[in-house]
Amino acid sequence: MSEHNIHTSEEHGHGEHGDMSKGRIWKVFFILLFITVIEFIIALWIKPAGYFGDHALLIGNTLYIALTLLKAYYIVAYFMHLKFEKLGLQLSLSVSFIFIIYFIVLMLIEGGYLHEHMPNI
Structure with missing residues (x-):
C-alpha cells in the first residue's frame, strides 16, 4: 500500500x-x-x-x-x-486572482459613485 x-x-x-x-x-x-x-x-x-x-x-x-x-x-x-x-494551474489561479481584484476595484468605484451622487442612500 x-x-x-x-x-x-x-x-x-x-x-x-x-x-x-x-x-x-x-x-x-x-x-x-x-x-x-x-x-x-x-x-x-x-x-x-x-x-x-x-x-x-x-x-x-x-x-x-x-x-x-x-x-x-x-x-x-x-x-x-x-x-x-504546471503552467495551466498557475494561469488559472493568476487569472482568477486578477478578476477578483478587478471586481473589488469596480465595487469600490461604484460605492464611491453612489455615495457622492446619491447622498440620501
Whole structure:
C-alpha cells in the first residue's frame, strides 16, 4: 500500500518540490526580510519626513502596494509551491486572482459613485 502512495505522489509532480533546498528557503526568507525592512523604512522615516513632497500619500501607498505584491509573489511561488506547478494551474489561479481584484476595484468605484451622487442612500 505504501508503494502505491509513493507512486501516486510522483505521478502528481510532487517529486519536483525537492528543488526547495534549505539554501533556497533561506534566500527567499532574506528577500522577504529585505522587502519588509524597506517597507518599515518608508513608513517610519521617509514618509513622515515628507521626502515624497505633495504626493506623499500617492507615492507611499503605491510603493506599499508594489512591495506587498512582490512579497505575495514570493510567498505563493516558493512557500506554497506554485512555482513548481504546471503552467495551466498557475494561469488559472493568476487569472482568477486578477478578476477578483478587478471586481473589488469596480465595487469600490461604484460605492464611491453612489455615495457622492446619491447622498440620501
